[in-house]
């Protein structure tokens with residue numbers, strides 16, 4: 001849409017792109033191992049090779065989490081809800097997750 005010669009964007013579109021651009025700039029400027037940076041980027045783009053993703057791409061494999069066998073292995077399960085990953089997050093010094101039982 002044109003507005004007096006200035007091209008305007010729908011409300012919220014540019015601020016979302018600006019904040020995403022800012023997020024990626026911060027991520028790429030972090031002083032962390034490139035491997036970790038790549039892992040974070042792939043996680044945020046849901047491109048980690050979880051069992052769920054591999055089945056979606058046509059591989060004939062079992063989707064169940066190999067660590068706990070309690071759920072299909074998708075990104076959220078691997079990083080958050082799997083009992084093994086939950087234990088990791090609860091023991092980090094950053095206190096990223098809480099159990100509600102403090």
Ligand SMILES: [Zn+2]
Pocket residue numbers: 065066067068069070071077081082083084
């Ligand atoms: Zn699991």
